[in-house]
Amino acid sequence: xxxxxxxxxxxxxxxxxxxxxxxxxxxxxxxxxxxxxxxxxxxxxxxxxxxxxxxxxxxxxxxxxxxxxxxxxxxxxxxxxxxxxxxxxxxxxxxxxxxxxxxxxxxxxxxxxxxxxxxxxxxxxxxxxxxxxxxxxxxxxxxxxxxxxxxxxxxxxxxxxxxxxxxxxxxxxxxxxxxxxxxxxxxxxxxxxxxxxxxxxxxxxxxxxxxxxxxxxxxxxxxxxxxxxxxxxxxxxxxxxxxxxxxxxxxxxxxxxxxxxxxxxxxxxxxxxxxxxxxxxxxxxxxxxxxxxxxxxxxxxxxxxxxxxxxxxxxxxxxxxxxxxxxxxxxxxxxxxxxxxxxxxxxxxxxxxxxxxxxxxxxxxxxxxxxxxxxxxxxxxxxxxxxxxxxxxxxxxxxxxxxxxxxxxxxxxxxxxxxxxxxxxxxxxxxxxxxxxxxxxxxxxxxxxxxxxxxxxxxxx
Ligand SMILES: Cc1ncc(COP(=O)(O)O)c(C=O)c1O
Numbered sequence: 001x002x003x004x005x006x007x008x009x010x011x012x013x014x015x016x017x018x019x020x021x022x023x024x025x026x027x028x029x030x031x032x033x034x035x036x037x038x039x040x041x042x043x044x045x046x047x048x049x050x051x052x053x054x055x056x057x058x059x060x061x062x063x064x065x066x067x068x069x070x071x072x073x074x075x076x077x078x079x080x081x082x083x084x085x086x087x088x089x090x091x092x093x094x095x096x097x098x099x100x101x102x103x104x105x106x107x108x109x110x111x112x113x114x115x116x117x118x119x120x121x122x123x124x125x126x127x128x129x130x131x132x133x134x135x136x137x138x139x140x141x142x143x144x145x146x147x148x149x150x151x152x153x154x155x156x157x158x159x160x161x162x163x164x165x166x167x168x169x170x171x172x173x174x175x176x177x178x179x180x181x182x183x184x185x186x187x188x189x190x191x192x193x194x195x196x197x198x199x200x201x202x203x204x205x206x207x208x209x210x211x212x213x214x215x216x217x218x219x220x221x222x223x224x225x226x227x228x229x230x231x232x233x234x235x236x237x238x239x240x241x242x243x244x245x246x247x248x249x250x251x252x253x254x255x256x257x258x259x260x261x262x263x264x265x266x267x268x269x270x271x272x273x274x275x276x277x278x279x280x281x282x283x284x285x286x287x288x289x290x291x292x293x294x295x296x297x298x299x300x301x302x303x304x305x306x307x308x309x310x311x312x313x314x315x316x317x318x319x320x321x322x323x324x325x326x327x328x329x330x331x332x333x334x335x336x337x338x339x340x341x342x343x344x345x346x347x348x349x350x351x352x353x354x355x356x357x358x359x360x361x362x363x364x365x366x367x368x369x370x371x372x373x374x375x376x377x378x379x380x381x382x383x384x385x386x387x388x389x390x391x392x393x394x395x396x397x398x399x400x401x402x403x404x405x406x407x408x409x410x411x412x413x414x415x416x417x418x419x420x421x422x423x424x425x426x427x428x429x430x431x432x433x434x435x436x437x438x439x440x441x442x443x444x445x446x447x448x449x450x451x452x453x454x455x456x457x458x459x460x461x
Contacts, residue, residue, distance in 0.1 A: 025423070043070050045444055056417065056448065058418045058448045062419065065288040067265055067292045076294065082331050082332065090326065090329045097331050110280070113302065114307040116301075116302070118298045119296045120287055123156075125156050127323060128224065129160055132222040133221075134310070146221060148208065148212070149165065151184070152232030154167055159178060170423070182215055187238055204241055212252050224257040233431040257285070260286045268382075284300075285300050285301070286299050290333075291336035294339075383435050388402065399430075414451040416447065
């Protein structure tokens, strides 16, 4: 429709959205009777919708992405300047921001060496799976092709990423899946699979070794894990887990792939989530917070040892990494990522994340002391969750409808946007998720915690 959209009336935008946009993760029947929400503007931690209502965003763009907050002119300017100078060239060539961001990134990741650019978290993870499969062909004569993933983890939306997905509801109806992906047990002590054990972290890591021995170590090429499980219920790793995981991978010559799509770029108070646990990975993927959503960029980062396996045999025309991502050559991504990193450094946002993360956890502990429905609170930095139960003794999870009612109540009553595990794990979509931008203050956190307090009181009344 050829129509001028006035500054104060965006009703046509709503009509166009309703008529033509297929929203993510959304059952559209509700839009027969209601309008979709259009987010029009953002500044700091706040966004405004089409009706002019101001919301406090406690989940950084809904999906833990806008780490430095909305309305950052320095990032927009860096992208604009770069686009005017040189917007794109396919990744067989280099670009100035591509080279310079890779250098800065590797400075933050001791032990890592090479950066491969693409556009989404899913795509970055697909690259690691292709690398593992090609190493299997080139180095192990077809052995070591299996990739282990963990129950409750998520690694993306493509069929192969779903094959590595530990969330039954996300996978449901999308099979058949890519073969040779094998699940290992989750590491959530609150829902221990082995009853009360003294050293749950070691026990959960050893359960990975059990799977490796069952499958045969010479069939397993890699283990792919989130540092802190995000959408699967904000699962912080138990004491001792990560060092033991690294030990097991070394023992059986298995590559450790760490999916930092959510935790990367400061979310947990360190540059990368794994850096909280004193280990070094073989490959790391990242996306969301890399440019805080100001441009689409993802990175697959490897050690020089992994990289060299694709370089050592130039006489074999099939031995190099024969992969391309067209938009991995967009310069907007690394230009935005550098400006994003400037903000994280200049505003000391890692320190703020640690401090505000502790304050948020105190707030959640306070809510747990007050409300029986909160069975467990977990978090690292500014990625925190509260697991809701119908009964604290039995730990029976609340139905997803109750979790969603609390999210909806925060939204309706206080215009506070919080998140929750949703349609991920049958019977276990019961964790409220909080991941405010890393610039948040005590006032923002007070507002979020107060809103959840009131919402729980009303929903459980
Ligand atoms: C841990 C993790 N890995 C990968 C992905 C996939 O990222 P993308 O949606 O950018 O493909 C997500 C998305 O939420 C995620 O949470």
